[in-house]
Amino acid sequence: MTQTPLPPGHRWHDMGGTAAGPVPDDQHDFALWEKRVDALMVLCATKGHFTVDGLRRVLEDMGAEAFETMTYYERWIVSVSQNLIEAGVITQSELADKMQQVAARGPTYGEATA
Amino acid sequence: MPHDHADHDHLSPSGHPYRKDQDAPLTHWQQMEIALRELLIDKGVTTAGEIQNQINAMDSRSPANGAAVVARAWTDPAFKAALLADASAATREMGFDIGPMNLIAVENTQAAHNMIVCTLCSCYPRNLLGLPPDWYKSRAYRARTVKEPRAVLAEFGVTLPDGMTVRVHDSTADMRYIVLPARPKGTEGMDADGLAALVTRDSMIGTGLPLAP
Amino acid sequence: MSARVTVSARMPIGHVRAPAYLRGKTGTIERSIRPFPDPERLAYGQPATPVMLHRVRFTMADVWGPAAENPDDTIDAEIYETWLSEAPDAP
Structure with missing residues (x-):
């Protein structure tokens, strides 16, 4: 593909027509924790705490590096949490404290899930 | 071997073999x-x-839901007309819980082949077909499908007859899309259940064609 | 709106629903859907007035010019009316 330089202000997530290699054919099954993130997003949106537009806004603002280095649902859990902080449903401090409690339960996902 | 713990690289910190989901660090x-x-x-x-x-x-949502919709459209002209007019209403009428999703069905014909992409994020008709495949969310698919859809199709092993137009649908806003593939030749005597087995996930995204009978 | 529309070439910051590769390009309204609450305000948790949503069809030639893979292939995209202006009718 011939590429013209992207204009100033072009955002990383706006990918249509940008340079890219072959379409990858890898595929993974979703883990339980990923399905839980998905469920939390749908439930919180359905209950009116934030919108899918807000989910996308935070994902976009996380930047290209997050897209390249974090998995899909890793980015989602950050965005869902950020939106719920902005909506006043949880506070940063509550989330941070709870994460420490979770980590203290054990080194695996199974052990850390109460 | 379920109780062979000899491979220490695959033991969790608690000393048990990793089980997917639960025992990874x-x-x-x-x-x-x-x-x-x-x-x-x-x-x-x-x-x-x-x-x-x-x-x-x-x-409970999987490509099988979409396959049932496609097979019914192939066998029931009134349903096909309803699907193309309002795909959300038609799929709900079939009994599928698609939530608030706004769905548009686009029909493949002898003249046109349709492909679905979301260049801004990874919008997908998840409430009918289940969660999207990883490649649908990849930079490569999102970047290239609107610029060189035929090259992308070739990577999926799809070559179109000469003279066929490619219609790409960029799912930028509130609508979601499903491709209604063309019914394969040689399926004249088949019922909807048999036909549904020919409808692949990729044929409903436009990166594939239905299986041959 | 007229059948021929041009997507605004603005480049604002923030959450935007008009893809950059279509900005400044002219296409044809394929169908007008209905108004939806403006996602560019919903994204910030703000009250959102409904904005008409159109599906606009562009040819690959419209979008990519001589670099088009196949000029007569098309791209349909949903564009909010806030991003569209009427284009002069094609001669």
Whole structure:
């Protein structure tokens, strides 16, 4: 593909027509924790705490590096949490404290899930 | 061998072999998921049962749902007309719970082949077909499909007859899309169940064609 | 709106629903859907007035010019009316 330089202000997530290699054919099954993130997003949106537009806004603002280095649902859990902080449903401090409690339960996902 | 613990590389810190999902080392982001979920339950925003029901609902959605819709459109002209006029209403009428999704069906013909992409994020008709494949969310698919759809199709092993137009649909806003593939030749005597088995996920995204009978 | 529309070439910051590769390009309204609450305000948790949503069809030639893979292939995209202006009718 011939590429013209992207204009100033072009955002990383706006990918249509940008340079890219072959379409990858890898595929993974979703883990339980990923399905839980998905469920939390749908439930919180359905209950009116934030919108899918807000989910996308935070994902976009996380930047290209997050897209390249974090998995899909890793980015989602950050965005869902950020939106719920902005909506006043949880506070940063509550989330941070709870994460420490979770980590203290054990080194695996199974052990850390109460 | 289930009880062979000789391979220490695959033991969890608790000394047991890893089981998928549960025994892998806890990541920072998984900590966040557990913490957020518990906070939301503690605050009465949701319940464990509600979360599980939502997971069950998503797990029950699969390309088989879309295949049933396509097969019915192939065998029931009135349904096909209804699907093309209002795909949300038509799929709900078939009994599929697609939630608030706004769905448009685009029909492949002898003259046109349709492909679905979302260049801004990864919008997908998840409430009918289940969660999207990883490649649908990739930079490569999102970047290239609107510029060189035929090259992308070739990577999926699809070559179109001469003279066929490619119509790409960029799912930028509130609508979701499903491709109604063309019914394969040699299927004249088949019923809807038999036909549904020929309808692949990729044929409903436009990166594939239905299987031959 | 007229059948021929041009997507604004603005480059604002923030959450935007008009893809950059279509900005400044002219296409034809394929169908007008209905108004939806403006996602560019919903994204910030703000009250959102409904904005008409159109599906606009562009040819690959409209979008990519001589670099088009196949000029007569098309791209349909949903564009909010806030991003569209009427284009002069094609001669």
